[in-house]
Amino acid sequence: xxxxxxxxxxxxxxxxxxxxxxxxxxxxxxxxxxxxxxxxxxxxxxxxxxxxxxxxxxxxxxxxxxxxxxxxxxxxxxxxxxxxxxxxxxxxxxxxxxxxxxxxxxxxxxxxxxxxxxxxxxxxxx
Numbered sequence: 776x777x778x779x780x781x782x783x784x785x786x787x788x789x790x791x792x793x794x795x796x797x798x799x800x801x802x803x804x805x806x807x808x809x810x811x812x813x814x815x816x817x818x819x820x821x822x823x824x825x826x827x828x829x830x831x832x833x834x835x836x837x838x839x840x841x842x843x844x845x846x847x848x849x850x851x852x853x854x855x856x857x858x859x860x861x862x863x864x865x866x867x868x869x870x871x872x873x874x875x876x877x878x879x880x881x882x883x884x885x886x887x888x889x890x891x892x893x894x895x896x897x898x899x900x901x
Contacts, residue, residue, distance in 0.1 A: 777802040777890050779871045784895030787861055795856040795895060796848075797871030803851030804828040808878035810888055811845060811856045813867035813897075820870070820885050824856060827877040834881045861899045868894040 783795040797809065810825035824845040826833040833845050844857040858865065872888035 777873055779890055779892035781871045781892040781895040784897045786898045789862055789899055789901050791861050793858045795869055797854045799852050805851045807873045808876055809854045810872045812870045815867040822883045825878040825883055863899045863901045866899050868896050870894045
């Protein structure tokens, strides 16, 4: 099975950008659907973006489309989430998730994924 480790979070100001990384170990991401979720304090975990590593369409939460971009790194080992024009409301723990299958649609749920990283904190100050 694949293990996931996120990195790249931090404290930034509104309007700044960050790039989060999700690194695979144990296996590569080839054959896996990979997603990003986030959870703000006191709120439920919500879908951010997902892509099938082998190719195809990337999917985004409607409210985040245009500011966030998911992409695949080389060699099957990394998936990125580029966060632009960050807002204080984007403050959350960001989690990487994977499942052995493709992904479709922008209504993916936490229960659709089998493997999770420990999360990386993103804090946006106003």
